[in-house]
Amino acid sequence: MTRATRLWPVIIISSTVAACLTAFVFPASPLRPALTLWFLLVCPGMAFVRLLGITPSYVEWMLGIALSLALNTLLSALMMYAHAWSWELALLLLAVLSVGGAVLQVGLSAQRSQPGPARLAGE
Amino acid sequence: MQTEMRTWPRMEAAPWQLGALFPALALMLWLVSVPAINLRRITDIGLIAALPPLSLAALALLVVSFCLALGRDQVRAPVLALHVIVLIFMLYGVTALIEEAPRYPVAWLHAGFTEYVMRTGQTAPMLDARFNWPGFFSLTAFATQVSGLESALALMSWTPVFLNLLYLGPLLAIFSVVSEDVRLRWLGVWFFYLANHVGQDYFSPQGLNYFFYLVILAILLGWFRAKIVGESLLWRVPGLRALVRRSRLAREWLAAEAGRWLPSSTPVQRVGLLLIALLLFVAVTVSHPLTPFFVLLAVTLLALFDRITLRGLPLIMGVVLAAWIAYMTTAFLSGHPEMVIGAFGQIGRIVDRNVTERLSGSPGHLLVTYGRLGLTLAVWGMAALGLLRRMRAGHRDLSLLLLAAAPFALLALQSYGGEMLLRVYLFALPLVAFFGAALFWSGAADRQRGRMAVMAGLVSLGLLAGFLLVRYGNEKMDYISADEFEAVATLYETAEPGALLAASSYNLPWKYRDYERFSYLTLKDEALLGGADAMIGALRQRQKPASYLILTRSQGAYLELFYNFSPADWQHLQDSLIDSGQFAVIHDSPDALILALKPVNDGGGE
Numbered sequence: 001m002t003r004a005t006r007l008w009p010v011i012i013i014s015s016t017v018a019a020c021l022t023a024f025v026f027p028a029s030p031l032r033p034a035l036t037l038w039f040l041l042v043c044p045g046m047a048f049v050r051l052l053g054i055t056p057s058y059v060e061w062m063l064g065i066a067l068s069l070a071l072n073t074l075l076s077a078l079m080m081y082a083h084a085w086s087w088e089l090a091l092l093l094l095a096v097l098s099v100g101g102a103v104l105q106v107g108l109s110a111q112r113s114q115p116g117p118a119r120l121a122g123e
Numbered sequence: 124m125q126t127e128m129r130t131w132p133r134m135e136a137a138p139w140q141l142g143a144l145f146p147a148l149a150l151m152l153w154l155v156s157v158p159a160i161n162l163r164r165i166t167d168i169g170l171i172a173a174l175p176p177l178s179l180a181a182l183a184l185l186v187v188s189f190c191l192a193l194g195r196d197q198v199r200a201p202v203l204a205l206h207v208i209v210l211i212f213m214l215y216g217v218t219a220l221i222e223e224a225p226r227y228p229v230a231w232l233h234a235g236f237t238e239y240v241m242r243t244g245q246t247a248p249m250l251d252a253r254f255n256w257p258g259f260f261s262l263t264a265f266a267t268q269v270s271g272l273e274s275a276l277a278l279m280s281w282t283p284v285f286l287n288l289l290y291l292g293p294l295l296a297i298f299s300v301v302s303e304d305v306r307l308r309w310l311g312v313w314f315f316y317l318a319n320h321v322g323q324d325y326f327s328p329q330g331l332n333y334f335f336y337l338v339i340l341a342i343l344l345g346w347f348r349a350k351i352v353g354e355s356l357l358w359r360v361p362g363l364r365a366l367v368r369r370s371r372l373a374r375e376w377l378a379a380e381a382g383r384w385l386p387s388s389t390p391v392q393r394v395g396l397l398l399i400a401l402l403l404f405v406a407v408t409v410s411h412p413l414t415p416f417f418v419l420l421a422v423t424l425l426a427l428f429d430r431i432t433l434r435g436l437p438l439i440m441g442v443v444l445a446a447w448i449a450y451m452t453t454a455f456l457s458g459h460p461e462m463v464i465g466a467f468g469q470i471g472r473i474v475d476r477n478v479t480e481r482l483s484g485s486p487g488h489l490l491v492t493y494g495r496l497g498l499t500l501a502v503w504g505m506a507a508l509g510l511l512r513r514m515r516a517g518h519r520d521l522s523l524l525l526l527a528a529a530p531f532a533l534l535a536l537q538s539y540g541g542e543m544l545l546r547v548y549l550f551a552l553p554l555v556a557f558f559g560a561a562l563f564w565s566g567a568a569d570r571q572r573g574r575m576a577v578m579a580g581l582v583s584l585g586l587l588a589g590f591l592l593v594r595y596g597n598e599k600m601d602y603i604s605a606d607e608f609e610a611v612a613t614l615y616e617t618a619e620p621g622a623l624l625a626a627s628s629y630n631l632p633w634k635y636r637d638y639e640r641f642s643y644l645t646l647k648d649e650a651l652l653g654g655a656d657a658m659i660g661a662l663r664q665r666q667k668p669a670s671y672l673i674l675t676r677s678q679g680a681y682l683e684l685f686y687n688f689s690p691a692d693w694q695h696l697q698d699s700l701i702d703s704g705q706f707a708v709i710h711d712s713p714d715a716l717i718l719a720l721k722p723v724n725d726g727g728g729e
Binding site: 019022037053059073080 | 270299399
């Protein structure tokens, strides 16, 4: 298990907890914008992109951020069209997704060795 | 590459620190000098006239340092990356550092759409056309509420820096697929940022969707390249297959990329990557009317010419796009069919709206406009020469050529409010920047490296001058002072719902709140042709329970830049409106005047 493999689930889960705490428990915290925007930008996407074993790392970041933004966009649009707008519910759903992906990362890396990296052509 | 990236910092700690010295110094000089910019001294050629010499020296130092780093025997990607990141901060963050309020009226309108979603939790397709593609506004409303910010205005100023940093990843990924030359990749990225003058990276759906567009291309070129030139859909066209077989040139181009830079991945990984690409496309489709067409066109060309293995992908994307248009935008488009194909085939009209109509205004503004055309042609010319150089070196970059050409097809379909040429330029720019870089680095021998670095540096300085002139050429009207913003806030506090809010042009920071509760009117033609009387007549004609006219400094600058309105004309217009006796002055500050139209029976009779 590489250092990154161990580290990312910890980063995702702790970021999720921090974002939910500042949004729901300490809404007046000055750290709230930084922690929640970091969570929305990185965690939902990285929770799943990390499962693919992409290299090099800048491409993994690119995919993680893009997937996060797309998931945020689609989830919020879906809630709007369903006349069920609730940022609280959307945040909770993304938190569950992120923690689920992080747990899956831990489970998969514990059960078997990672698949070979999906190397970008030319790299 | 993975191993290489992980070992750089440890192996080359000293060079890294040394290479970081000049960009750090340039950044420091920039941060010291930029606060000295006096926005009141900006002329008709924009920000470049007000930049202190130290700011220009900081930019020049960064350019020289970058080219020195390129010319060294052992090129170090982290050092080049640092230069590019500092460049992005300097070029795209300058307005956030010096302006008192976020720029661009459209960005304020987008903040208004965001506020509408935050307040109502709904979209309003019939209120504004853009609400038929509300993905970006739901995203920003969600992010604003989760982060506890009062409004999206707090996110606006630094959006260009944020988006341009996002573009860096997919640009590098695309260039990495095409060339193993690290210098060529980074020079392509460098040129992209020096030539991205179109200013679409503000708080807007298209700014974010451009990132998605680049990532989709990076995924397709990075992991789904065709291994062999097979029986592609295109060759089933009668006669075409025989034609290709007879043409040596066609065979050469079609076969040249086959088997080059093949990715390594498992089927599970490819399925995951394909799902990400599809999700991105769906997000693009629900967020912007134009970008999905650019994506679809690019992917279709790659599939038709057998550049990617996913031949069915254009069909899937087409179905997604058609379904959205057919089911989610029908109510609006049935009343506005010109939105889609309004100018189909009318090349003359499209050229007029995109080019000719923009060639007017004050001498300074004309210089900026011609500069924009000149910079565009120079970048395209450089790319053409770079392409020839690549071809002479034996490269046949059909994938990149197709992607560079694809956006031009949309030019024949739509003028997009006179902005289509800008969009075409933007969507072709990554490929154009790569070919431009290839003019200097295309298999250059080691002994030529120094000369090429000098040439690239000189061209970079030219592009930099062009960028500063063109990108911030309208700064006089784009800049919004705190006084103007406070006046608009006063207007919203004063005006009752249902009131008519009018201005002499579109460029003021309004519509950012309570969008559906007011009517809006711009009186540019009345102000230019009929003066105060025509403006009063237009307001009376609307017969609203209350009407307000707001005139701000930036509106005066707009009329000066585009219509040769002099400051004296602007002052005369304001005096005439006040002296007409038809208005009550409710706000008068150095940068803004707010007038309330009196009722007809209250001294405001005609």
